[in-house]
Amino acid sequence: MDITEERSQTWRADLRSAMKAKERTDIKRVHMPELDATYRSHSRLEEVNLGLTAEMAIQEAKRCIDCASPTCMLGCPVGVYIPKFVKQIEIGDFLGAAKTLKETSALPAVCGRVCPQEKQCEAQCIHVKMKKEAVAIGHLERFAADFERESGNISIPEVAPSNGLKIAVVGSGPAGLSFAGDMAKRGYKVIVFEALHEIGGVLKYGIPEFRLPNNIVDVEIENLRSMGVEFINNCIIGKTITIEDLKEDGFVGVFVGSGAGLPRFMNIKGENLVGVMSSNEYLTRVNLMDAASPDSDTPVLLGKDVAIIGGGNTAMDSVRTARRLGADRAMIVYRRSEEEMPARLEEVKHAKEEGIEFMTLRNPIEFIGNEQGRVTHMVLQVMELGEPDASGRRSPIEVPGRTETVEVDEVVVSVGVSPNPLIPQSVIGLEVTKWGTVVVDETTMQSAIPMIFAGGDIVRGGATVILAMGDGRKAAAAMHEWILNQ
Amino acid sequence: MNRIVSKEFFSENVIKFEVEAPLIAKSRKAGHFVMVRVGEKGERIPLTIADADLQKGTITLVIQKMGVSSSKICALNEGDFITDLVGPLGKATHIENFGTVICACGGVGTAPMLPIVAALKKAGNKVISVIAARTKDLIILEDQMREFSDELIVMTDDGSYGNKGLVTNGVEQVINREKVDLCVTIGPAIMMKFVSLLTKKYEVPTLASLNTIMVDGTGMCGACRVSVGGKTKFVCVDGPEFNAHEVDFDEMLMRLGGYKEIEREDMAKMECASGAVK
Numbered sequence: 001m002d003i004t005e006e007r008s009q010t011w012r013a014d015l016r017s018a019m020k021a022k023e024r025t026d027i028k029r030v031h032m033p034e035l036d037a038t039y040r041s042h043s044r045l046e047e048v049n050l051g052l053t054a055e056m057a058i059q060e061a062k063r064c065i066d067c068a069s070p071t072c073m074l075g076c077p078v079g080v081y082i083p084k085f086v087k088q089i090e091i092g093d094f095l096g097a098a099k100t101l102k103e104t105s106a107l108p109a110v111c112g113r114v115c116p117q118e119k120q121c122e123a124q125c126i127h128v129k130m131k132k133e134a135v136a137i138g139h140l141e142r143f144a145a146d147f148e149r150e151s152g153n154i155s156i157p158e159v160a161p162s163n164g165l166k167i168a169v170v171g172s173g174p175a176g177l178s179f180a181g182d183m184a185k186r187g188y189k190v191i192v193f194e195a196l197h198e199i200g201g202v203l204k205y206g207i208p209e210f211r212l213p214n215n216i217v218d219v220e221i222e223n224l225r226s227m228g229v230e231f232i233n234n235c236i237i238g239k240t241i242t243i244e245d246l247k248e249d250g251f252v253g254v255f256v257g258s259g260a261g262l263p264r265f266m267n268i269k270g271e272n273l274v275g276v277m278s279s280n281e282y283l284t285r286v287n288l289m290d291a292a293s294p295d296s297d298t299p300v301l302l303g304k305d306v307a308i309i310g311g312g313n314t315a316m317d318s319v320r321t322a323r324r325l326g327a328d329r330a331m332i333v334y335r336r337s338e339e340e341m342p343a344r345l346e347e348v349k350h351a352k353e354e355g356i357e358f359m360t361l362r363n364p365i366e367f368i369g370n371e372q373g374r375v376t377h378m379v380l381q382v383m384e385l386g387e388p389d390a391s392g393r394r395s396p397i398e399v400p401g402r403t404e405t406v407e408v409d410e411v412v413v414s415v416g417v418s419p420n421p422l423i424p425q426s427v428i429g430l431e432v433t434k435w436g437t438v439v440v441d442e443t444t445m446q447s448a449i450p451m452i453f454a455g456g457d458i459v460r461g462g463a464t465v466i467l468a469m470g471d472g473r474k475a476a477a478a479m480h481e482w483i484l485n486q
Numbered sequence: 487m488n489r490i491v492s493k494e495f496f497s498e499n500v501i502k503f504e505v506e507a508p509l510i511a512k513s514r515k516a517g518h519f520v521m522v523r524v525g526e527k528g529e530r531i532p533l534t535i536a537d538a539d540l541q542k543g544t545i546t547l548v549i550q551k552m553g554v555s556s557s558k559i560c561a562l563n564e565g566d567f568i569t570d571l572v573g574p575l576g577k578a579t580h581i582e583n584f585g586t587v588i589c590a591c592g593g594v595g596t597a598p599m600l601p602i603v604a605a606l607k608k609a610g611n612k613v614i615s616v617i618a619a620r621t622k623d624l625i626i627l628e629d630q631m632r633e634f635s636d637e638l639i640v641m642t643d644d645g646s647y648g649n650k651g652l653v654t655n656g657v658e659q660v661i662n663r664e665k666v667d668l669c670v671t672i673g674p675a676i677m678m679k680f681v682s683l684l685t686k687k688y689e690v691p692t693l694a695s696l697n698t699i700m701v702d703g704t705g706m707c708g709a710c711r712v713s714v715g716g717k718t719k720f721v722c723v724d725g726p727e728f729n730a731h732e733v734d735f736d737e738m739l740m741r742l743g744g745y746k747e748i749e750r751e752d753m754a755k756m757e758c759a760s761g762a763v764k
Contacts, residue, residue, distance in 0.1 A: 262720075
């Protein structure tokens, strides 16, 4: 059934006529209940957003006028059937809503939490065009996924009969999981190879539990397992086994979603002092290795004056983690103004409520250490905004002669990542850009080697969970097509 | 999970394990390392592969008991499993016929040096190995090293075995005696620093295999970064071997000490806990 047929079904038509559009758009957008800011700024594992109640979700679902051409869907990289699942919530069919989500998304409980909906589906909502607040699609997605999980009635998406063909996935992050789910649905035997000891990639090592609890990721992974997807940890394609080995072993296609695992630094003086580290290192220690727990063998520095360099979501995750681990001053140092910050608005809002200091229009030019080589100060260059640059954002320029020296005992550098070099280094014939990203056809995600497709940060160089998932979905459709034509 | 098929004590604190890892045994080359984790709360630590047996499908690891994590590994016995083992990681040693090569190693550094010595010998080099330790009991793999070396010089700090003196004394003796084309060094950072200073003086090209702190070992965290020729490099993906004369060993030593205090506390806690059990 296409979306027009879906929309003309009796229950949808009845629901539309049950309430005038004007009444619907007049309802105020729901407010997501949250943990108290002071309390949560000391609680490392508890989730900040508490989720909607059923009443709240139904009320919010009523706001959606079930447009004839749902532009919200165009804003979704994986093409979730948004009006359908929202209307299912409105009639109280929460399990049905979850099922609808899973038709296109392998990780609805994850997306409902970490997607930048305000830039995607919600940005395209008809309410926005009417100068009103968008329907809280993200909150509703999370509600449906959580309801299903907590109900114990988890539906497993329909899987086509086995076609006997084996597909390998490199990396178990969002791109790989999304690809794996779609290929399993088409009847392929999918095996996901993960370099780390945990399955989930950035969802586990990167995003902290207060934003995305690990058990939620694990449930989504279990769902994929029940669909027949197999996971092998501690195995690095290109190192432990090669693409050639996979071919000999009968794999007919490979999807590379190995992520952006190479942190960037600023190449300034003092950057290798003890106490200065990448956000990847800091978050991996705390999230993947659970270093802040007393029974973990992995150490982590617990700074009192912690500066995070950068203004993205990873910077927000790091600074909020530092606060939770006892920092008196947890600071964001960002070279542009708050307006240009790439982080989600919600993250910035939450961070401010938790007492994070925002030092904007400041750029570190040097770190100073003591005789043991530990960082003690950072020197910041004061900036001002000039003309817009290639990214369309106003570019920061130095204010001559104005610097500030700030005391710090820990610095987390969160200025972006480069693609992980392991696959590009080890696969001969793979076309790679000068930034190290894998070159693919944008519509099919197919690389220069026909059997290898790629997506997520290994292609994009550093983007979001949902864009990676969109790539995985696109690649699965295209690889299936390519295999059929063989 | 990877089963330990044999455990052998080289000394009280230096232990050799053979571990089932058929895929790694097949793909590893001299110079590669693995990441090892013991227990669900365990830390990931890098260990250089000392040897592999294709028939048995095993790799050999030599570990010195130092902190919490190495002690936990050393406490494992034959038949036990290593929770996580992944590799081979890093770039393999570049092997060719250089001419005359000195392989200078100290302590447990002799273990990862062994496959390099064997590969260099096979490539037609004249290999002179200098192995050093504080005292006689800590000299390991002497016979195996001798097998692949044209000459083996043993140095001990206290003179209890071989020649009395440091590894650098042995290296200098060879350099003064004949033309040396390359030096390879593996051991404690401080030892590699002094080998490097010495060979720089004599203009002998030198490779050092660095053993820095790592979390993931695949390029993701950057905990292992070192300055080489003024540029920041990642030991895990750019190394572990670098031109020793360009390595900033003082910075590396400083970074190695970054978690010393926490490690000391954890070690004390562990010893305390094991004491309570006894």
